[in-house]
Amino acid sequence: MIEYILSILPSLLEGTLVTLEIFVITIVCSLPLGLLLAFCRISRYKPLSNAVGVYIWLLRGTPLLLQLFFVYYGLPNFGITLERMPAACIAFVLNYAAYFAEIFRGGIQSIDKGQYEGAKVLGFTYLQTMLRIILPQSARRVLAPVSNEAITLVKDTALVYAIGVGELLRATKIAVSRDAVTTPFLAAAVFYLVMTLALTRLFEHLEERFGAYE
Amino acid sequence: MYVDAMNVIEAKNIHKRYGSLEVLKGVSLAVKEGEAVAVIGPSGSGKSTLLRCLCNLETIDMGSIYIENEPIAYETGDGSVRYAPDRQLRKLCRKTGMVFQSFNLFPHLTVLKNITEAPIAVAKVGRKEAEEYALQLLEKVGLTDKKDTYPSRLSGGQKQRVAIARALAMKPKIVLFDEPTSALDPELTGEVLNVIRDLARENMTMIIVTHEMGFAREVADRVIFMDEGEIVEEGKPSAIFTAPRMKRTESFLGKVICL
Numbered sequence: 001m002i003e004y005i006l007s008i009l010p011s012l013l014e015g016t017l018v019t020l021e022i023f024v025i026t027i028v029c030s031l032p033l034g035l036l037l038a039f040c041r042i043s044r045y046k047p048l049s050n051a052v053g054v055y056i057w058l059l060r061g062t063p064l065l066l067q068l069f070f071v072y073y074g075l076p077n078f079g080i081t082l083e084r085m086p087a088a089c090i091a092f093v094l095n096y097a098a099y100f101a102e103i104f105r106g107g108i109q110s111i112d113k114g115q116y117e118g119a120k121v122l123g124f125t126y127l128q129t130m131l132r133i134i135l136p137q138s139a140r141r142v143l144a145p146v147s148n149e150a151i152t153l154v155k156d157t158a159l160v161y162a163i164g165v166g167e168l169l170r171a172t173k174i175a176v177s178r179d180a181v182t183t184p185f186l187a188a189a190v191f192y193l194v195m196t197l198a199l200t201r202l203f204e205h206l207e208e209r210f211g212a213y214e
Numbered sequence: 215m216y217v218d219a220m221n222v223i224e225a226k227n228i229h230k231r232y233g234s235l236e237v238l239k240g241v242s243l244a245v246k247e248g249e250a251v252a253v254i255g256p257s258g259s260g261k262s263t264l265l266r267c268l269c270n271l272e273t274i275d276m277g278s279i280y281i282e283n284e285p286i287a288y289e290t291g292d293g294s295v296r297y298a299p300d301r302q303l304r305k306l307c308r309k310t311g312m313v314f315q316s317f318n319l320f321p322h323l324t325v326l327k328n329i330t331e332a333p334i335a336v337a338k339v340g341r342k343e344a345e346e347y348a349l350q351l352l353e354k355v356g357l358t359d360k361k362d363t364y365p366s367r368l369s370g371g372q373k374q375r376v377a378i379a380r381a382l383a384m385k386p387k388i389v390l391f392d393e394p395t396s397a398l399d400p401e402l403t404g405e406v407l408n409v410i411r412d413l414a415r416e417n418m419t420m421i422i423v424t425h426e427m428g429f430a431r432e433v434a435d436r437v438i439f440m441d442e443g444e445i446v447e448e449g450k451p452s453a454i455f456t457a458p459r460m461k462r463t464e465s466f467l468g469k470v471i472c473l
Contacts, residue, residue: 112318114314114316114317114318115318115320117271117312117314117318118314118318118319118320119320120270120271120307121269121270121271121307121310121311121312121381122308122331122332122336122380122381122384123304123305123307123308123332123336123337123384124332124335124336125304128335128336132331132335133320136322137320137321137322140322212364213321213322213323213364213365213366214321214364214366
């Protein structure tokens with residue numbers, strides 16, 4: 001048993017690296033994109049706000065798997081052909097940015113109006129108010145929902161299996177089919193659990209740090 | 215006594231409405247350098263709205279506002295109000311400090327940073343200089359030992375004293391106090407009023423909206439009584455409190471003193 005697990009370990013680790021790659025790319029790109037979308041969503045310029053509203057509705061309103069298929073199989077019809085991995089990352093970034101946008105919007109709007117007024121009478125510009133006063137306070141409030149999304153993302157990466165990207169679950173399934181045993185599933189579960197545990201700890205630490213003033 | 219002094223702030227015939235509710239019905243007011251003006255009146259009389267219009271937290275629908283003779287807002291030929299361009303507006307409004315009923319301290323910053331944030335970011339003062347001045351101000355409001363504390367650990371009275379120091383850090387020409395003690399427990403109002411009293415002694419120009427009649431009488435050079443969006447009566451505290459000319463003033467003071 002131990003020997004068998006050790007024998008499939010290299011391929012599982014290889015798959016895990018791909019999983020982590022998708023995870024990191026998605027987080028690094030979708031967080032800033034989500035913040036940008038959140039600002040557009042709360043913009044007083046209605047066409048912009050409405051356009052982002054529609055974007056968020058579309059991306060949260062359809063399955064991520066469908067979006068993944070669309071980017072990989074659908075876009076070639078419009079003359080855009082992407083490799084598996086870039087297609088997967090684009091679909092994930094666009095989808096997660098929509099969720100993060102709504103989380104950030106909520107976080108920004110949860111800050112008391114008095115904070116804007118306090119900043120305004122001191123002469124802060126809108127940008128300074130956001131960067132120095134509103135966002136640092138919002139950060140603390142969005143940590144918990146962002147942590148939820150990040151953990152969901154770790155598991156969502158398994159979806160890219162559907163367009164043939166060799167991530168952890170695909171590596172597992174290959175081992176299962178080849179060796180006609182189910183042990184690799186358990187091993188994969190442990191891999192996912194370790195990743196989500198690390199994330200949980202990281203966010204606990206961040207919440208403590210950002211909440212020091214409370 | 216202030217006849218020759220410059221008007222630090224001047225409002226002419228300002229009107230403000232929320233929908234069909236007219237909150238300010240043509241208020242005019244000029245405050246001279248060094249003057250402490252108390253604004254009293256029943257709830258909903260427009261006192262706070264007046265202050266909020268003066269520091270550009272609310273826009274006016276008619277009339278004009280000047281700070282040191284420069285217009286924040288003025289009436290154009292057709293009777294509509296035009297505001298100064300953004301940059302100039304911010305520059306002028308920096309000359310007014312505002313102290314809120316609800317403090318509005320920045321909870322994520324320490325007491326010292328609450329005070330230095332605007333001088334550093336807005337007035338472009340060096341960090342060292344800003345901190346030195348902040349410490350002087352903290353000494354003035356008696357909170358030097360709280361400089362590294364976060365606002366959540368302060369009492370209401372301490373929060374308001376920090377808020378006053380924060381407003382003073384921008385070296386304003388006039389400080390507007392919007393019911394600075396209304397959110398405080400009665401035993402904490404004294405420490406805040408003492409700070410304001412000290413400022414009055416130093417001839418800081420101030421407008422204080424307050425329900426503390428005794429304090430208004432003691433500290434103000436001039437008292438303004440507002441009711442239903444209008445200035446009903448103004449004058450020296452001794453005159454307003456002992457011999458009001460208007461019936462509405464008399465009736466209001468009668469009620470307040472009964473309480």
